[in-house]
Amino acid sequence: MSHTVTIEPDGSRFAAREDETLLQAARRAGLVLPHECGWGSCSTCKVTLVAGETELLFPAAPAISPRDARTGRILACQSMARSDLTIRLSPAAPPPLAVPDREQRAELVTVEELAPEIRRFTFRTEAEAAFLPGQYAILHLAPGLRRAYSMCNLPDGETLQFISKRYPGGAGSTALAALDPGAELVLEAPFGTCTLARRPGRKLFVAGGTGISPILALVREAGRDRVDFAAPVDVIYSARRAEDLAAGDELALAVAALPGATYRAYVEEGAGVSGLSAGRATDAVAASDFDPQAAEFYVAGPPVMVAAVKAQLKEAGVPITRVHYDSFG
Secondary structure (H helix, E strand, O other), X not given: OEEEXXXXXXXXXXXXXXXXXXXXXXXXXXXXXXXXXXXXXOOOOEEEEEEOOEEEOOOOOOOOOHXXXXXXXXXXXXXXXXXXXXXXXXXXOOOOOOOOOXXXXXXXXXXXXXXXXXXXXXXXXXXXXXXXXXXXXXXXXXOOEEEEEXXXXXXXXXXXXXXXXXXXXXHHHHHHHOXXXXXXXXXXXXXXXXXXXXXXXXXXXXXXHHXXXXXXXHHHHHHHOOOOOOOXXXXXXXXXXXXXXXXXXXXXXXXXXXXXXXXXXEEOOOOOOXXXXXXXXXXXHHXXXXXXXXXXXXXXXXXXXXXXXXHHHHHHOOOHHHEEEEEOO
């Protein structure tokens, strides 16, 4: 069953099935609604519901507030039509991303064990796999079950690689871990604006846990293109234990290919082994020398870690415009 969605003020229309979000339906019809994350965390895709009824795919999405319910604001990336709708776009809506996102089928090609409960999944897409290092995809793992994963590989036009940890009770990570090579799913890609700014200056890349995925892609891009930042570059990787530093050797090799870059690994337990330092990501940042007004940060990892680092940088006087981050639970 589908419903007709009318967009004000220009009167454009598209059909939306009951099993897809308004953002998905619009893209399928060739219309680009304002959006950025596609996951309900940034609020870029908020529109005003003028008429009709919708149902939320993810009621706990961070960008949904009680005030939105009172003012009729909905997230196009999380709302599914339950009747014909009329929506109104914000006059201040931003332009679409440089790399248009698309929905397509993909086949799981390989699964690699990287660390306890941490695996790398390589998918081959049915059409071109276009993305920028630092971006992510949304994987449809089961009906109503969608999860975001950042790509760790450089674009090759054919494959997308993700690093994921299976968490006890985690529906998304458990469903992904259960897939065998040959399995197929639908994915949407690419999303995200945590991409490399090539301007000269001090750079600090901070990865926590499986947040290594986008950081690995970004550092690989800078090394491949021999980007000269004309300033020191620190690449920091933190995890609970040494064995949890999945793909740490690959990250160290990528750092070695980047002029002026230094790699530092931190663990909460078992420090002192193989040059590992004791502490968390915030400790690593505190031990770094940087000018708050000139340094640029790329931060990726669990939401708690990313929030802690962002708060630390804010306290240090780093402008939020110089902090690029990727945070998924």
